[in-house]
Amino acid sequence: MNAEERAIYGDIGRKGLWENNTALVQLLGLCPLLAVSTSFVNAVSLSLATVLVMAMSSGAVAALRTLIPHEIRIPVFVLIIAALVTCLDLAFNAWLHDLYLVLGIFIPLIVTNCIVLARVEAFAAKNSPLAAAWDGAAMGVGLLWVLALLGSARELIGAGTLFSGIDMIVPGAHAIQVFGDEYRGLLIAILPPGAFIFLGLLIAARNAWVARVQARAAAPHTPVEAASA
Amino acid sequence: MSNEVQTPVVDEALAAAELAPEPPAPTAAGSAMRSAALLAVFTLAFTALMALTHDATEAPIQASVEARRLELIAQVLPRADYDNALLDDTVQLPALPALGIDGPVTLHRARRGNEPVALVFEAQAPDGYSGAIRLLMAVRADGTLGGVRVVAHKETPGLGDYIDPAKDRASPKWISQFGGRDTAQAASWTVRKDGGDFTYMTGATISPRAVVRAAGRAATAIAPVREALFALPAGASADKVFE
Numbered sequence: 001m002n003a004e005e006r007a008i009y010g011d012i013g014r015k016g017l018w019e020n021n022t023a024l025v026q027l028l029g030l031c032p033l034l035a036v037s038t039s040f041v042n043a044v045s046l047s048l049a050t051v052l053v054m055a056m057s058s059g060a061v062a063a064l065r066t067l068i069p070h071e072i073r074i075p076v077f078v079l080i081i082a083a084l085v086t087c088l089d090l091a092f093n094a095w096l097h098d099l100y101l102v103l104g105i106f107i108p109l110i111v112t113n114c115i116v117l118a119r120v121e122a123f124a125a126k127n128s129p130l131a132a133a134w135d136g137a138a139m140g141v142g143l144l145w146v147l148a149l150l151g152s153a154r155e156l157i158g159a160g161t162l163f164s165g166i167d168m169i170v171p172g173a174h175a176i177q178v179f180g181d182e183y184r185g186l187l188i189a190i191l192p193p194g195a196f197i198f199l200g201l202l203i204a205a206r207n208a209w210v211a212r213v214q215a216r217a218a219a220p221h222t223p224v225e226a227a228s229a
Numbered sequence: 230m231s232n233e234v235q236t237p238v239v240d241e242a243l244a245a246a247e248l249a250p251e252p253p254a255p256t257a258a259g260s261a262m263r264s265a266a267l268l269a270v271f272t273l274a275f276t277a278l279m280a281l282t283h284d285a286t287e288a289p290i291q292a293s294v295e296a297r298r299l300e301l302i303a304q305v306l307p308r309a310d311y312d313n314a315l316l317d318d319t320v321q322l323p324a325l326p327a328l329g330i331d332g333p334v335t336l337h338r339a340r341r342g343n344e345p346v347a348l349v350f351e352a353q354a355p356d357g358y359s360g361a362i363r364l365l366m367a368v369r370a371d372g373t374l375g376g377v378r379v380v381a382h383k384e385t386p387g388l389g390d391y392i393d394p395a396k397d398r399a400s401p402k403w404i405s406q407f408g409g410r411d412t413a414q415a416a417s418w419t420v421r422k423d424g425g426d427f428t429y430m431t432g433a434t435i436s437p438r439a440v441v442r443a444a445g446r447a448a449t450a451i452a453p454v455r456e457a458l459f460a461l462p463a464g465a466s467a468d469k470v471f472e
Contacts, residue, residue, distance in 0.1 A: 069267055086282070
């Protein structure tokens with residue numbers, strides 16, 4: 001991989017993780033975000049399944065993009081995504097049954113997530129399979145870290161625990177009772193409004209951070225102008 | 230790479246259209262036909278892919294489902310207690326009000342050296358705190374209860390969910406008090422609050438009461454006819470037993 005390609009792939013990764021983050025900037029695919037981010041384990045499980053599905057369907061669509069007529073591309077994309085997810089679902093069930101018991105209910109849910117179709121239409125249909133798969137994975141990982149944060153915050157404030165349900169993934173591991181047994185939980189954090197509130201706070205934090213970075217980038221010019229004035 | 234392949238194709242089409250003005254560029258109907266044909270090809274190809282995957286995964290999926298089912302049954306009936314193919318030795322129960330399940334129920338028969346050991350079946354408590362509670366239970370050939378397990382429930386986390394041994398922090402587990410009970414008294418099983426001898430946790434009586442009563446109703450319906458159920462041929466319907 002030469003320097004130019006590395007720069008392109010780096011740029012795709014940066015866009016997926018931060019600059020064009022699905023949850024914080026594009027605000028796409030929020031239904032599963034709200035429904036599943038009630039705990040850390042659920043949020044991360046859904047995101048992992050999303051990373052897989054997005055990388056796979058983006059790669060497949062990019063590989064077939066020259067064969068797909070422009071007018072019927074959307075039905076064909078939907079067909080490809082649905083077929084691949086069905087195959088993934090069956091393969092997980094057959095050969096990774098323990099993992100399937102955890103991720104299984106999330107995999108079919110992802111077909112309905114508009115972010116998958118959005119990336120296929122916006123990126124995979126115009127790029128090489130490798131770049132498209134990487135874009136899908138990066139967008140998925142961008143969703144993963146936001147969902148992990150959102151899930152932890154909602155679980156911590158809503159139930160006073162962290163990592164509840166981890167024993168489904170790591171046998172023998174236990175949830176952490178952060179606030180002790182007396183903590184009764186703040187129900188709104190677990191309910192859908194809690195998801196909106198925490199997501200709003202995360203978006204606000206990201207915007208504040210970006211504004212600060214931009215202000216700092218603009219700052220060095222000021223002293224020069226002041227000196228010349 | 231694939232772009233390079235496509236470019237000449239497009240050029241040829243354009244060139245052909247320029248060279249031969251009659252007939253002109255493809256008509257709307259023509260391009261619609263082409264799209265429909267391509268869509269059909271894609272549909273066929275991906276349906277074939279799904280069919281192949283389904284064929285390849287069917288046997289392993291069946292095996293894992295059966296392994297999981299046996300694991301679950303092992304919680305109410307130790308594997309060492311029987312030596313027959315439990316999952317194949319079944320009888321179809323009709324929809325019985327006592328079991329609380331809409332529709333027929335598959336009852337598994339455990340045997341050891343062809344001697345009856347236990348009947349394993351599912352029942353449901355309709356009156357949990359938040360919806361139905363699904364139970365798996367075993368009635369032994371001697372009339373005692375092998376055990377009861379909660380298979381599915383929606384009880385309040387941290388409150389009523391101790392009926393599920395995975396969530397129960399007490400030791401011994403609450404659900405373990407079913408093991409070894411005589412089903413002859415099953416009709417009167419209830420929690421201490423209602424005059425029975427099943428313990429419960431203060432503040433969460435509804436879930437244990439629902440489980441105890443449902444298990445009692447189911448055991449009362451199944452245990453008296455256990456010999457008739459063991460006598461039926463495998464795969465038979467047990468409608469006649471309950472008439």
